[in-house]
Amino acid sequence: MEKFQMLFPFSSTGSPSYPVSSTMTNSHVFNNFQGDTSNGFLGLKMDNQAAALLPRTEFKDLNSSSQSASFASGSETELKPGKKKGEKKIRKPRYAFQTRSQVDILDDGYRWRKYGQKAVKNNKFPRSYYRCTHQGCNVKKQVQRLTKDEGIVVTTYEGMHTHPIDRQTDNFEHILNQMQIYTSF
DNA sequence: CGATTTTGACCGGCGC
DNA sequence: GCGCCGGTCAAAATCG
Numbered sequence: 001m002e003k004f005q006m007l008f009p010f011s012s013t014g015s016p017s018y019p020v021s022s023t024m025t026n027s028h029v030f031n032n033f034q035g036d037t038s039n040g041f042l043g044l045k046m047d048n049q050a051a052a053l054l055p056r057t058e059f060k061d062l063n064s065s066s067q068s069a070s071f072a073s074g075s076e077t078e079l080k081p082g083k084k085k086g087e088k089k090i091r092k093p094r095y096a097f098q099t100r101s102q103v104d105i106l107d108d109g110y111r112w113r114k115y116g117q118k119a120v121k122n123n124k125f126p127r128s129y130y131r132c133t134h135q136g137c138n139v140k141k142q143v144q145r146l147t148k149d150e151g152i153v154v155t156t157y158e159g160m161h162t163h164p165i166d167r168q169t170d171n172f173e174h175i176l177n178q179m180q181i182y183t184s185f
Numbered sequence: 186c187g188a189t190t191t192t193g194a195c196c197g198g199c200g201c
Numbered sequence: 202g203c204g205c206c207g208g209t210c211a212a213a214a215t216c217g
Contacts, residue, residue, distance in 0.1 A: 114190055116209055129208070133189085142208090 096156045110134070112141065123147045134163050 112130035120127045127144035139159040146152045 113188080115211095117190090117192075118207065118209095121206080127207090131209095 094156055094158045096154055099153050099155060110139070120144060125150070137163055 111133045113133040114128055114130050116129040117126050118129075123144065124147045125145040127142050129142050130140065132139040132141075139157065141155060141157045143153060143155050146154065
């Protein structure tokens with residue numbers, strides 16, 4: 001296959017690497033909108049990794065069908081309406097990131113294993129499904145490119161990692177991005 | 186040789 | 202009930 005691992009002036013390690021926040025525990029960079037009204041899920045702390053990609057990354061809300069951009073919010077992957085089944089009503093929050101990039105492989109520091117690829121309606125590019133290859137970590141993500149702007153890649157994360165990042169990418173960019181994040185609020 | 190990608194089959198939900 | 206659709210599985214192929 002083709003692997004492009006060029007571009008990106010700042011790719012210090014040969015393979016595309018992006019800054020990632022390494023501590024995702026209590027440091028919620030983003031954390032919610034308003035106080036949570038109920039026992040909801042608002043604790044969405046996506047301290048995220050992907051926030052630190054390219055300067056032109058923006059967040060998008062999946063569920064609110066509208067807003068042009070803001071930042072991803074939790075969307076519950078609804079478990080069907082009638083499914084009571086107790087269990088965990090863990091709705092999986094999903095976060096989408098739109099990134100201006102030439103490559104789809106946005107390495108955020110975790111190891112991903114691709115488990116599927118499907119063509120998307122209305123889009124000439126396929127969508128790829130990845131899963132975090134960490135034991136017990138069910139974080140998933142999908143990557144798709146827009147037909148409209150083939151320069152844009154939408155990455156959607158689902159779930160949160162509960163383990164440390166594989167690659168230590170705490171560098172200048174990370175910090176830089178963190179700053180951007182904080183100041184934009 | 187183990188890990189990961191590829192790719193078509195398979196599956197559950199939903200609309201008709 | 203049937204077929205479409207988005208998502209996942211799994212076996213074979215590839216990569217390193």
